[in-house]
Amino acid sequence: MSAxxxxxxxxxxxxxxxxxxxxxxxxxxxxAATFNTSRFPTVIPWQGTTLKWFTELWNDRAMxxxxxxxxxxxxxxxxxxxxxxxxxxxxxTSLHERAxxxxxxxxxxxxxxxxxxxxxxxxxLWRQLEVGGGIFLIVLAQASFIICYVMLxxxxxxxxxxxxxxxxxxxxxxxxxxxxxxxxxxxxKPALIAxxxxxxxxxxxxxxxTLFVRGFDTPLTVFIATKVRTGLTPAxxxxxxxxxxxxxxxxxxxxxxxxxxxxRAAHA
Amino acid sequence: MAELYKRFGGGxxxxxxxLVGLWLIGMVLAPNIxxxxxxxxxxxxxxQIGGPNDVYSLDNVLYLANEAVHRSIxxxxxxxxxxxxxxxxxxxxxxxxxxxxxxxxxxxALALLALTIPFWINEVLRTLAWYxxxxxxGPLNAVLLSIGIIDxxxxxxxxxxxxxxxxYAYILFMLFPIYNAIESLPKEQIEAGRDLGAxxxxxxxxxxxxxxxxxxxxxxxxxxxxxxxxxxxxxxLGAPGSRWFTEIIYNWFFEGGDWNRxxxxxxxxxxxxxxxxxxTLKLARVNLTDVAK
Numbered sequence: 001m002s003a004x005x006x007x008x009x010x011x012x013x014x015x016x017x018x019x020x021x022x023x024x025x026x027x028x029x030x031x032a033a034t035f036n037t038s039r040f041p042t043v044i045p046w047q048g049t050t051l052k053w054f055t056e057l058w059n060d061r062a063m064x065x066x067x068x069x070x071x072x073x074x075x076x077x078x079x080x081x082x083x084x085x086x087x088x089x090x091x092x093t094s095l096h097e098r099a100x101x102x103x104x105x106x107x108x109x110x111x112x113x114x115x116x117x118x119x120x121x122x123x124x125l126w127r128q129l130e131v132g133g134g135i136f137l138i139v140l141a142q143a144s145f146i147i148c149y150v151m152l153x154x155x156x157x158x159x160x161x162x163x164x165x166x167x168x169x170x171x172x173x174x175x176x177x178x179x180x181x182x183x184x185x186x187x188x189k190p191a192l193i194a195x196x197x198x199x200x201x202x203x204x205x206x207x208x209x210t211l212f213v214r215g216f217d218t219p220l221t222v223f224i225a226t227k228v229r230t231g232l233t234p235a236x237x238x239x240x241x242x243x244x245x246x247x248x249x250x251x252x253x254x255x256x257x258x259x260x261x262x263x264r265a266a267h268a
Numbered sequence: 269m270a271e272l273y274k275r276f277g278g279g280x281x282x283x284x285x286x287l288v289g290l291w292l293i294g295m296v297l298a299p300n301i302x303x304x305x306x307x308x309x310x311x312x313x314x315x316q317i318g319g320p321n322d323v324y325s326l327d328n329v330l331y332l333a334n335e336a337v338h339r340s341i342x343x344x345x346x347x348x349x350x351x352x353x354x355x356x357x358x359x360x361x362x363x364x365x366x367x368x369x370x371x372x373x374x375x376x377a378l379a380l381l382a383l384t385i386p387f388w389i390n391e392v393l394r395t396l397a398w399y400x401x402x403x404x405x406g407p408l409n410a411v412l413l414s415i416g417i418i419d420x421x422x423x424x425x426x427x428x429x430x431x432x433x434x435x436y437a438y439i440l441f442m443l444f445p446i447y448n449a450i451e452s453l454p455k456e457q458i459e460a461g462r463d464l465g466a467x468x469x470x471x472x473x474x475x476x477x478x479x480x481x482x483x484x485x486x487x488x489x490x491x492x493x494x495x496x497x498x499x500x501x502x503x504x505l506g507a508p509g510s511r512w513f514t515e516i517i518y519n520w521f522f523e524g525g526d527w528n529r530x531x532x533x534x535x536x537x538x539x540x541x542x543x544x545x546x547x548t549l550k551l552a553r554v555n556l557t558d559v560a561k
Contacts, residue, residue: 008468012366015362015363019359019363020382022436023382023383023386023436023439024382025401026397026398026400026436027389027394027397029397029401030393030396030397030400033400040403041400042403042405042406042407042410043407044407044411045410083287084287084290087283087284087285087288088287088288088291090272090276090284091272091284091285091288094271094272094276095269095271095272096271106296107292109296110296112541112542112545113497113538113541114493114497114537114538114541115497115498115499116499116514116517116518116537117303117497117534118299120517120521120530120531120534121300121302121534123521124299124302124303124306124531125298125302127527128302140295143291143295144291144296144299147291147295166275176275176276176277177277180276180280201388204390205389205390205391206390207390207391207500208391208497208498208499208500208514211499211518212518212521221390221392224392224396225392225503228396228399228504229504232399236396240397243389243390243393244389244393247390248388250388251388255381255384
């Protein structure tokens with residue numbers, strides 16, 4: 001190995017370490033600060049290890065209210081986004097090539113729209129109808145782009161659908177509705193579950209869109225951001241830590257389910 | 269449309285079309301049209317709405333063009349978002365290349381898993397992590413002080429803080445498209461380049477980057493758009509001197525009480541983002557169909 005090779009290896013190793021430190025250090029610091037007695041969340045100086053911030057979080061009524069708001073919103077977003085996203089995917093895959101390209105561009109356009117604009121446009125439309133910000137508008141605004149994610153996931157699965165199954169069922173005398181219920185929906189089930197899961201995550205984590213349509217309701221992300229400005233204590237870190245733990249568990253479960261399904265598909 | 273009805277029958281097809289119509293017309297098209305309508309009308313007291321003064325004009329957009337502070341914040345947001353995209357690209361490219369070309373399958377799987385974890389965590393929390401790290405009495409200042417790099421604590425909030433937080437938040441939107449694009453490059457092409465005497469720099473510039481152009485364009489477009497439309501990073505990590513265009517828009521709505529002007533500003537932001545997205549994709553010859561993957 002030449003000297004330049006060794007130097008470039010060393011440099012690359014240094015870069016890799018720096019990259020992963022950059023990626024994880026902020027999260028590690030935020031998590032660790034939860035257990036520090038210090039009133040401002042930090043890790044230096046370490047003033048003593050404590051679990052009191054979890055207790056404080058547990059006793060925070062506003063936090064529970066925010067959590068409830070987020071859960072209600074996520075529930076309704078799934079209720080709206082999964083059927084519509086599925087319908088969009090079904091229509092898309094039933095069309096001819098040219099019409100499909102155009103419709104596809106229209107359908108992914110909400111993903112290319114800045115989040116604040118999605119919120120603002122929803123807000124001004126509903127003011128005309130004298131509906132102000134709140135849970136209802138949060139659901140509509142979030143769903144308008146979360147539908148895209150569901151649509152993409154269902155479309156991906158539909159591309160592997162074997163149309164001869166439909167024809168066989170029709171040939172054997174099944175009605176079109178029956179084919180849809182007994183063949184199409186069971187086939188789509190994994191994608192629908194994955195889509196619902198993604199919708200929940202996207203909904204709970206959304207901030208930029210929600211901020212504009214929230215009215216007087218305060219979902220979790222808004223609650224956290226407000227806390228940062230009005231009085232940040234490690235209780236917020238405790239909340240962050242719990243949310244991170246839940247997200248990681250969810251992500252791993254999602255990943256395992258996806259792999260298992262991929263393995264099954266490879267077998268079949 | 270005929271194929272749809274043939275496939276699913278009349279009743280079901282009608283439901284599918286109705287659902288999608290509800291979405292595309294009611295939740296996407298109508299809100300945007302109403303936003304344009306708002307943007308083009310003056311802000312009037314309720315009594316005058318529909319009256320002789322309620323006419324369409326470009327006044328709200330022109331107001332942005334003539335108001336020096338807002339204009340400069342607008343342009344700053346554009347170039348700062350481009351800077352975010354560029355820094356993110358520089359940061360991600362070596363890793364993406366290594367993952368796609370050199371790593372063993374085991375290393376790739378492990379690295380991708382490690383990378384996905386912060387990606388699942390939401391933007392507010394990622395920003396909060398930086399808020400804590402960069403605080404005036406926070407860990408970064410404490411460490412730098414103790415090892416003697418600085419003599420007194422630094423104020424990190426401001427342009428630097430916003431840049432750090434945004435790059436951090438959008439890193440994976442850049443990494444994955446580039447990784448996917450480089451992965452499809454046959455190793456032989458790089459070897460051929462090396463055998464013919466090309467330097468490492470030249471191999472990347474002439475072989476890898478042109479091959480990965482679509483991925484790079486996709487990553488940059490997404491990062492730019494997310495940065496330009498972000499509210500949380502500038503709100504938490506910014507300083508009075510580092511205001512973001514989205515914060516001006518927010519103020520028109522919830523502090524200035526002029527929704528029409530706010531809508532006009534939002535419209536300008538939307539048009540800018542769509543313009544940047546479409547031009548970049550056109551230049552890189554990427555199809556919109558490939559973007560959303």
